[in-house]
Amino acid sequence: MIHQYQNNGYNIVLDVNSGSVHVVDPLAYDVIRVLTEYNPEHTAETLQEKETWETLKEQLSGTYPEEDLKDVLEAVTELTREGRLYTKDIYEDFVDVVKQRKTVVKALCLHIAHDCNLACKYCFAEEGEYHGRRALMSYEVGKKALDFLIANSGSRHNLEVDFFGGEPLMNWQVVKDLVAYGREQEKIHDKHFRFTVTTNGVLLNDEIQEFVNKEMDNVVLSLDGRKEINDQMRPFRNGKGSYDLIVPKFQKLAESRHQEKYYIRGTFTRNNLDFSEDILHFASLGFKQISIEPVVGEETDPYAIQKEDLPKIFEEYDKLARIIVERQREGKGFNFFHFMIDLEGGPCVSKRLSGCGSGTEYLAVTPWGDLYPCHQFVGDEDFLMGNVDEGILHPEIADEFRGLSVYSKEDCRHCFARFYCSGGCMANSYKFHGSLNDTYDVGCEMERKRVECAIMIKAALADEERK
Secondary structure, three states, X not given: OEEEEEEOOEEEEEXXXXXXXXXXXXXXXXXXXXXXXXXXXXXXXXXXXXXXXXXXXXXXXXXXXXXXXXXXXXXXXXXXHOOOOXXXXXHHHHHHHHHHOOOOOOEEEEEOEEOXXXXXXXXXXXXXXXXXXXXXXXXXXXXXXXXXHHHOOOOOOEEEEEEEOOOHHHHHHHHHHHHHHHHXXXXXXXXXXXXXXXXXXXXXXXXXHHHHHHHEXXXXXEOOOOHHHHXXXXXXXXXXXXXXXXXXXXXXXXXXXXXXXXXXEEEEOHXXXXXXXXXXXXXXXXXXXXXXXXXXXXXXXXXXXXXXXHHHHHHHHHHHHHXXXXXXXXXXXXXXXXXXXXXXXXXXXXXXXXXXXXXXXXXXXXXXXXXXOOHHHOOOHHHOOEEOOOEEOOHHHHHHHHOXXXXXXXXXXXXXXXXXXXXXXXXXXXXXXXXXXXXXXXXXXXXXXXXXXXXXXXXXXXXXXXX
């Protein structure tokens, strides 16, 4: 499968199955376009057939000299022989292996607090309640959750635990106690816990910062960008904005972590389709690790992204890609999560095919110890998998998640970005289609654009290095 596109002055050809990226001149771009339209399943042999050459001449000899067309056709043939163009899809053969692999739980999202001190308007957790009741996780439940993780992690050494909410700092003592318990268990079971915390920063102080810097491998800091944008969507319950209180705390924490191992994480909505300005605002505040995600809401929500918003959103991603390249050249670069892409290694085959591991490798735990496939399914009893006392009681739910892949979803089969997004978010699929085995259409459009921009940035920076 070949995907071609032009972005910010670059002609880019992606060989989807090998992951090879080619930045080419207009002649080569047009040659590959014609060859792909003629036969998307080319081999080195079919490229050398007389009919292929005749088709190429018929389409392009009026635009380019025949000698140049021959040279490019030879180059394309050689790349195809080397497995860098028109490669066959070998990954579908691995799907059964992925389905049959034994479940090894490697990560838990601990809902340490089903409560929050903010009233964010787009919050899927309903101000921390998750369609249920306000509650704080007890130390005993958290302990059992860590024991469950250790017992179900097989030979895996590194285990991941995210303290999540609601707002986890509202149950800070239990967070500290569970980290201490985890460190004790590491020595006993030859494991290593990578702890993270996601916080709105309202309760952040020097004591918490010191502990976070000592014990947390990563920190996610929730902020939506410019003051007026943030305060519109992330107010306190009394309606007052949260920006002025939170920003200085986040700046201090980011500096104390040497601008590493954290993300300032925002959400953009229909209210700020010019979200590149919010990202630049983050950069102006000194943040180097930045993420801003599109909101996922009901079509009736006034802030929800609609299909007609996509052209503007695409413009913003293109603009942001240019800005990132320019700032990198000027020595003022920052990382934008959705543009961080590995073109040389990347995730293992199972991750490319089946995604985040929710329901199999990754589970969410409620304050009272119930187990769900991920935080976005919490509160939906159809996805209640078990609890920390009895373990997994409904393995058929894990089986269903294990059976999902980019080949079980028809839209993914024909999508050039399938090995980058791995089929997308299952919770969003369920939210919009009532099925895990589907895709969130608007989200897919945005993901494809982000992948194109990410590859363009790599091409531009490689071009800069060559100069």
